[in-house]
Amino acid sequence: MQQIKKQIVTDESMRPIAVLIDYEDWQAIEKILETYQQHNVAPSLASYAGVLSLSIDPLEYQQQIREEWT
Template identity: 45%
Template sequence: MTISKRIVTDENMNPVAVQIDYDDWLAIEEQLKVEDTTPSPRCAELKRLLKDSRGIWKGGDGLEYQRRIRAEWLDPWEEWGADEGEDK
């Protein structure tokens, strides 16, 4: 694909943008849509890991477990005796 383009520069002649014809832009967007639908290797790896680890946790509702454990964490400011009304 041949794309005609125009380089836009600032007052110091530094390139700041590229202008292309609208039809060329539409063709590029169409190609990007096709490329975006192809899953990346990292995405495939994540899906595999999720599938392989499904059902391992037997401790009940995982979100409830996270909330309970995090509630046990001590606020570091409480450790130093800061009052709730003071700025932390």
């Protein structure tokens, strides 16, 4: 893994609020992220439609659970 030089920016209370990195390091990170996104595209939610089958109506289940606590 490539070593990245960074500077941590803090507020008056010494809490970290930002990180500064060299522009060349940023360009390398962008290339890595581009490659990752091209190969690991997440499927849309539509691809899961109809995959899940429920044995009970969700509202009925919610009512049953709530009745257990009363």
